[in-house]
Amino acid sequence: MHPRLIAVAHWLRHRAENVAVALLAVMFGTFILQIVFRYVLNDPLGWSEELIITTWLWTVLWGAAFTVKEAEEIRFDIIYSQISERMRRVFTVITGLALVLMYAISLPAAYSYVSFMKVEHSAYLRVPLNWMYSVFIIFAVACIVRYLWLMWRAFRGDASPTTNPAELGD
Incomplete structure (x- = not known):
């Protein structure tokens, strides 16, 4: 394969990994926020579960589509x-x-x-x-x-x- 094409493919894979990391960060941050609001402030957030489920769905499908290598299947x-x-x-x-x-x-x-x-x-x-x-x-x-x-x-x-x-x- 052409070296320029390989470099572009690697760059795209890294950007896909960046998206997956951002999704995980949002999911984790929302999870921690929900714990604080529910158990410390006794005021649960309704939207947090919705955001966590959505980011989990996106993380799993995005990761399976773009970040998992064939050898890792x-x-x-x-x-x-x-x-x-x-x-x-x-x-x-x-x-x-x-x-x-x-x-x-x-x-x-x-x-x-x-x-x-x-x-x-x-x-x-x-x-x-x-x-x-x-x-x-x-x-x-x-x-x-x-x-x-x-x-x-x-x-x-x-x-x-x-x-x-x-x-x-x-």
């Missing part, structure tokens, strides 16, 4: 580690095809539902629910692109990700 290592490199590529193509098809088939309905949710607002923050749940659309599209890329690499004959935890690095 969960897989059946007992089987995957024992098969040949060629069979690993076959498994990558089969699972990639299945996931791309599932996400692609579900995407129009998910988009329709998220778009429809603009008529509803959250109870405390009064944020349109389509904004809160739009991260699923981002996640689904990112997963489709990711698995198309992995299938392309498997077809080209690139090595499969390492599954031995001792060999995983930064």
Whole structure:
């Protein structure tokens, strides 16, 4: 791959990590604030739970879409580690095809539902629910692109990700 493209990809990954860190910081800060208001001041905040749940949802889906590396994905290592490199590529193509098809088939309905949710607002923050749940659309599209890329690499004959935890690095 072209060095400039690699540098851009690394920069984008770091920005995605920055977003995930900011989401975690907001979630943690809100959690601490809620504890102080509930147990010290005896005046619970209604909006804090809503914000924590939303930031948790965004953190999980954003992280899965943009910050988790392929080698860090969960897989059946007992089987995957024992098969040949060629069979690993076959498994990558089969699972990639299945996931791309599932996400692609579900995407129009998910988009329709998220778009429809603009008529509803959250109870405390009064944020349109389509904004809160739009991260699923981002996640689904990112997963489709990711698995198309992995299938392309498997077809080209690139090595499969390492599954031995001792060999995983930064």
